[in-house]
Amino acid sequence: MVVDYKPGAASTIATAATKRAPADGYTLSLMSPSAMFVVPHFQKLSYDPTKDFSYLGLVMAQPYPMFVLANSPLHTWADVLAYARANPGKFKWGTAGANTLGQILVQSAFSRERVDATTVPYKGGADAISGLLGGHIDAVVSSDFGPLLASGKVRLIVETGELRAQPQVPTLKDLGYPLAVSLKYGVIGPAGLSPEVVNWWNSLLKEFSESAAYKEFARKQYGMAIYGSSSVATRYVTENYASVGSAIKTLGLKAEN
Numbered sequence: 612m613v614v615d616y617k618p619g620a621a622s623t624i625a626t627a628a629t630k631r632a633p634a635d636g637y638t639l640s641l642m643s644p645s646a647m648f649v650v651p652h653f654q655k656l657s658y659d660p661t662k663d664f665s666y667l668g669l670v671m672a673q674p675y676p677m678f679v680l681a682n683s684p685l686h687t688w689a690d691v692l693a694y695a696r697a698n699p700g701k702f703k704w705g706t707a708g709a710n711t712l713g714q715i716l717v718q719s720a721f722s723r724e725r726v727d728a729t730t731v732p733y734k735g736g737a738d739a740i741s742g743l744l745g746g747h748i749d750a751v752v753s754s755d756f757g758p759l760l761a762s763g764k765v766r767l768i769v770e771t772g773e774l775r776a777q778p779q780v781p782t783l784k785d786l787g788y789p790l791a792v793s794l795k796y797g798v799i800g801p802a803g804l805s806p807e808v809v810n811w812w813n814s815l816l817k818e819f820s821e822s823a824a825y826k827e828f829a830r831k832q833y834g835m836a837i838y839g840s841s842s843v844a845t846r847y848v849t850e851n852y853a854s855v856g857s858a859i860k861t862l863g864l865k866a867e868n
Contacts, residue, residue, distance in 0.1 A: 622646040623656055626799075630658040634803035636812065639667065642797040642844070648852040649712050652859050653866040661849050665804040668816035669797040669839030669847060671829055674776030675713055677704065677752045678765040680743060688769040688786060691750070692724055699727040704750040705739035706732050709867045712792060712855070713752035716771040719790045719858045720783055754794060757833030774835060790858050792851050795837065797844045813841050 617625035622643035632638035647660040658664075679685050685694060695702040706714045709732040721728050731748050733739040736755040742748045744764070752771060759765040770782040772793025784791035798816060800808075819825055820838040829836040839847065 621650050623650055623654075627657045629799055630663045630801055632801045634665075634801045634805075636800060636804055636808035639798050639800045639812070642666070642799045642848075644792070644794050644796070644851070645712060647848045648855045649710065649715070651852070652856045653710055653864075660852055663802050665800045665802055665809055666841055666844035666848060667798045667800060667804075667809060667812040668820075668841055669795050669837055669844045670816055670820045670825075671796045671832075672772070672774050672835040672837045673754045673794040673796065674756070674770055674774065674833065674835075675716075675752065675754045675772055675794045676756060676770045676776050676780065677713075677717060677750050677768045678743075678756050678760070679750045679768055681764055681766050683749070683766065685749070685768065686766070688781065691768060692726055695721070695726045695728045700729055702728040702750075703731050703748040704728060704752060705742050705748045706730065706752055707736040707739055707755075708732050708734065710859075710864055711752075712794070713771055715855060715858050715862065715864070716783060716790055716792060717752050718862055718864075720786075720788050722862060723788060754833075760833075776833075790854060792855065795839065795847055797839065797847075799844075809841050 617628055623646045625640050626646040629638065629640040651660055685691050691702065714730055718730060733742060736753045739751045739753055740755060743751045750768065756765060760767065767777055767780045770776050770780055771791065773782055773784045773791050774793045775782055782791055798812065817838050820836050826836040
């Protein structure tokens with residue numbers, strides 16, 4: 612196996628290269644949720660997530676919570692809403708960039724509650740966390756929470772997806788919000804892969820994702836080993852492409868110049 616790293620542009624470079632690959636099952640890539648159903652709504656890309664790929668399976672879920680400093684007076688999502696209502700515009704929460712999935716999900720929840728909170732987009736997750744640690748913002752929505760949580764520096768408030776990062780921390784879905792999307796990663800190939808090739812890879816990914824070694828690897832990445840079939844992976848992308856796109860229009864979000 613040869614690994615060809617194609618970083619940058621929210622994984623859209625690697626995704627576009629996968630579309631152009633021969634449909635023989637030998638050139639695949641890791642599927643990024645952002646590249647599949649967030650960035651395509653803000654940029655004109657060379658691929659259509661709903662048509663140009665074969666989805667081979669899902670293998671990992673990554674928690675994507677809102678968190679605050681451990682000494683924050685805010686302990687729950689209800690606390691956040693109460694503070695934001697009492698102090699319009701003063702609750703500041705950071706994201707790893709403009710128009711991230713986390714921003715769309717949490718801003719949709721705030722909009723549904725008719726709460727005025729201030730979104731602060733940073734240039735990367737590390738910068739957003741620095742803003743939190745420095746006291747410049749009240750909370751961050753990011754998947755980069757693991758080491759901070761382990762060291763006791765932060766407290767999780769709510770998970771933006773459907774899978775709980777901690778048993779006691781509710782998800783947006785638990786709280787009744789219609790838009791709650793877990794970060795799930797999988798493997799994709801170009802459109803047109805034969806059913807035999809798709810099934811072969813699907814079986815291999817199932818065996819791989821259920822292995823003890825991989826489960827331990829995922830745990831160390833503060834993720835969750837999961838298995839989702841080809842059809843499940845396809846629905847994950849197509850359904851969220853539609854729901855996230857609808858939320859973007861409702862919120863009036865526009866591409867950054």
